[in-house]
Amino acid sequence: MKVAKEQGEVYADVVIIADGANSLLAERAKLRSKFRLKDMGLGIKEVIKLPAHEIEQRFQLSRSEGAAYTFVGDGTQGLMGGCFLYTNKESLSVGLIVNLESLKKAKLHPFTLLDHFEKHPAVAPLLSGGTLKEYSAHLIPEGGYDMIQLYSNGILLVGDAAGLTMNRGLILRGMDFAIASGIAAAKTVKKAKESHDFSENSLSFYKQLLEQSFVLQDLKRFRHLSRLLQSERIYKEYPVWFCRTARSLFTVDANPSEGAFKVLSREKPQNLNYMKIASDILRGVKNL
Ligand SMILES: Cc1cc2nc3c(=O)[nH]c(=O)nc-3n(C[C@H](O)[C@H](O)[C@H](O)COP(=O)(O)OP(=O)(O)OC[C@H]3O[C@@H](n4cnc5c(N)ncnc54)[C@H](O)[C@@H]3O)c2cc1C
Incomplete structure (x- = not known):
């Protein structure tokens, strides 16, 4: 691998790419195509x-x-x-x-x-x-597990450049993956140097290390979560529904009070049907 600097060219047996989410280096190395919005x-x-x-x-x-x-x-x-x-x-x-x-x-x-x-x-x-x-x-x-790219001949990708982030709805993870992948990449380079082998096969040790750690285990465990979180209902209909329901339940007026399930059903937005709700709950239970 070669890096061109003002002072001349710098050569390395292996390069760890760590330039973040919009990794131009990974793109130039043909490890990644332009990202989809x-x-x-x-x-x-x-x-x-x-x-x-x-x-x-x-x-x-x-x-x-x-x-x-x-x-x-x-x-x-x-x-x-x-x-x-x-x-x-x-x-x-x-x-x-x-x-x-x-x-x-x-x-x-x-x-x-x-x-x-x-x-x-x-x-x-x-x-x-x-x-x-x-x-x-x-x-x-935000592509999750299926967007991850980890290594090629003479190249390792870490952190956001590798796509190692996870959106779990309430929390976003990426810093812990960036640190852990950096450590695994360093261990891989050390091992490759000992055997003077920087081929893709030798660098596959990096993936093994990540598979043994929480990094790929967690990303794999929650790999279908991004599909659930891509449902617009989570950001539009459900918040409106829950807020309307809470407002009704906490309002005391001269009308006879209704039970919580009746209020939930009355306040449900028209375009939300029970099939969609059941499928979202099932997906949530399976993936959260
Ligand atoms: C709003 C927001 C909230 C977040 N909240 C959390 C959170 O609560 N918990 C969590 O774990 N994660 C969170 N993250 C994600 C986390 O910040 C990232 O996953 C993490 O910073 C990735 O680290 P990285 O080193 O791979 O990339 P980056 O932190 O993006 O670092 C890449 C570095 O490379 C530099 N660079 C780029 N191109 C070049 C180049 N050609 N030459 C030299 N340098 C270059 C950049 O300037 C940058 O400094 C959040 C992210 C955002 C945007």
């Missing part, structure tokens, strides 16, 4: 500065505690994705992750979505008076 999420995040005592008061925290909230539904205006808000010592991180295909179809800008989320009555008071310190955006591979 449906397999990629876009995360945008703001860091908002606030005094520590304000954060503790607003989130009801003691000095050693933190809080993390996740949101689904209105925050992304029903698009596939979710929003987050978490505390740091003297700032808040607020943002959202949205699927690129979903975003393109809706013809919406990510910053419009974030603006909408930040104005939500449950969120705006928590951010009020803060100063914007940072604004960032980052791609996130």
Whole structure:
């Protein structure tokens, strides 16, 4: 392998590609074709500065505690994705992750979505008076297990470049996979150096290591989850349904009260039928 630098060319027996989700190096090495929009999420995040005592008061925290909230539904205006808000010592991180295909179809800008989320009555008071310190955006591979590419002759891919991320709905994992795959790649290179063999066959040891670790075991275990999470119902109909049901159940007025199941059935959006609901529950139980 060769890397061209201003000072000249650098040669290596093996290269570990770690350039993140939009890995141009993996693309150039023909290990990956251009990504499909449906397999990629876009995360945008703001860091908002606030005094520590304000954060503790607003989130009801003691000095050693933190809080993390996740949101689904209105925050992304029903698009596939979710929003987050978490505390740091003297700032808040607020943002959202949205699927690129979903975003393109809706013809919406990510910053419009974030603006909408930040104005939500449950969120705006928590951010009020803060100063914007940072604004960032980052791609996130969402294709799951079937999108993973790990090695070729003289090449190993780690972290996001290999597609090692997992969206489990409420949490996103990628940092732990990036660290573990980096360690496995280093062990593989050490072994390859000892035998002076950097062929694809020799580097397949990397896959063996990942298969023995939580990395490929977890990604394989939840491989069908991304299909469930691609259902638009999770971001549109279900949040609307549950919010309407909760509002009815917690409203006391002069009308006779109904049981919870009757309210659920009455508040169910028209386009949700029981077959779809049953199939989503089954898929959820099997894959979550
Ligand atoms: C909004 C958001 C929230 C997240 N939340 C979580 C979470 O709660 N938990 C979790 O585990 N994971 C989370 N992740 C995922 C996690 O951040 C990534 O999986 C992880 O950072 C991947 O690490 P990486 O080193 O593979 O890639 P990156 O962190 O993307 O690092 C790649 C690096 O390569 C550099 N680079 C790119 N091209 C070149 C080049 N040609 N030459 C030199 N350098 C180059 C880039 O500048 C970058 O510094 C989140 C991601 C986002 C976007």
